[in-house]
Amino acid sequence: MEQHRSPGMRPARANGSDRRIGVRLESLSTRWAITAFAAGGVITVIVMFGSRWPLADGDLSVGNVAAWITAAFAGLAFASAFVVEARRGYDSWRRGLPMIKRILDLVAMSLAMAMLSYLIVLAVASLFQLGFHGLTIDPWGGGALAGAAAATFTYVAVLAGARVTSEGLSILATLVIFVGTISSMLSAPDQSWWQLHFSKLGNNIAASGYRFNLSLILTGLVITVLANYVAHDIELGLRARKVEPEKRVRLFAWVYAGIGIGMAVAGSVPDDVSFPTHVSAATGMVVMVGIFVFLAFRYLPGLPRDVAVFSLLALAGVVVAVVLWVPIGYYNLTGMEFIAAGLLFAWLTVFVRAMEVYARPPREAL
Numbered sequence: 001m002e003q004h005r006s007p008g009m010r011p012a013r014a015n016g017s018d019r020r021i022g023v024r025l026e027s028l029s030t031r032w033a034i035t036a037f038a039a040g041g042v043i044t045v046i047v048m049f050g051s052r053w054p055l056a057d058g059d060l061s062v063g064n065v066a067a068w069i070t071a072a073f074a075g076l077a078f079a080s081a082f083v084v085e086a087r088r089g090y091d092s093w094r095r096g097l098p099m100i101k102r103i104l105d106l107v108a109m110s111l112a113m114a115m116l117s118y119l120i121v122l123a124v125a126s127l128f129q130l131g132f133h134g135l136t137i138d139p140w141g142g143g144a145l146a147g148a149a150a151a152t153f154t155y156v157a158v159l160a161g162a163r164v165t166s167e168g169l170s171i172l173a174t175l176v177i178f179v180g181t182i183s184s185m186l187s188a189p190d191q192s193w194w195q196l197h198f199s200k201l202g203n204n205i206a207a208s209g210y211r212f213n214l215s216l217i218l219t220g221l222v223i224t225v226l227a228n229y230v231a232h233d234i235e236l237g238l239r240a241r242k243v244e245p246e247k248r249v250r251l252f253a254w255v256y257a258g259i260g261i262g263m264a265v266a267g268s269v270p271d272d273v274s275f276p277t278h279v280s281a282a283t284g285m286v287v288m289v290g291i292f293v294f295l296a297f298r299y300l301p302g303l304p305r306d307v308a309v310f311s312l313l314a315l316a317g318v319v320v321a322v323v324l325w326v327p328i329g330y331y332n333l334t335g336m337e338f339i340a341a342g343l344l345f346a347w348l349t350v351f352v353r354a355m356e357v358y359a360r361p362p363r364e365a366l
Helices: 010-048 061-086 092-096 100-130 138-162 166-187 199-201 207-240 248-266 275-299 305-325 333-358
Strands: none
Touching: 010 061, 010 138, 061 100, 061 138, 092 305, 100 138, 100 166, 100 207, 166 199, 166 207, 166 333, 199 207, 207 248, 207 333, 248 275, 275 305, 275 333, 305 333
């Protein structure tokens, strides 16, 4: 039970504690960034020694080396910060989860952060290469650029890993799938992929195919992590409303995790490997969202009306998107997938934020 303190004392103590934590995290992220800059710069200089490379043009480019170095440091920094803060007591409720689940969650989040960093650095390098056509860079310049990229994303990764939240995970999942899909679209060897469906992007053995499938897998795994955070928010909200949460929380956690499992399976099994498995997994995601919304209406007393209305509108939008594809034939399967995915990820973000508010006592949430 939480001890009751004097109303006048609580803000001062909380503010003082928040300041100390903020200073500590800034110091930690800065040290990691400096280390990433120095190590990334040295590694790049060694790799490029005696040659000049373009910003982005195949494997032998500054952007490619910087992207891999940045991904490695961002992933390690995220994992390190998460573990250190967990041992300090942050999100202590996660200690009730099975050890294997906590390990898998850490791996999924760290890899997602690494991949997002990799894709963004590669995209920025490619963009600047278009602007500075024909530019080549010597090892010292390449080292400075790679070090700066590694330092920037490592700094962000430490702060993100130290304070993981439901909203932060939903943003991470959305960014990974969005950036990964855009990267795959722009580098797909078959420029007519959109005439079939998005899954076509994952059917080739080029880098674009691996990026698309890996984006689906990691996004799905992050959603399974997010399931526990959403369930925890629901538990707090139910307890605040004097409702026994145990059975309901497990149900919500498993159904929400089912959304992520479906996406991960769809990425692991491209449709050219097993069409029934791929389509079943993708369809299962939508079904799980529908089940989750139904359960929210049925078992979450005090669910904000705006959230309920938006959830219904999102599901109705998916149905309309399907009807516009078949039988109306307004667009092809790619158009339907684009609209449906956009609506589902919009719902995911809105619902996660709503559950963070729902977790507060009713009066405080107003």
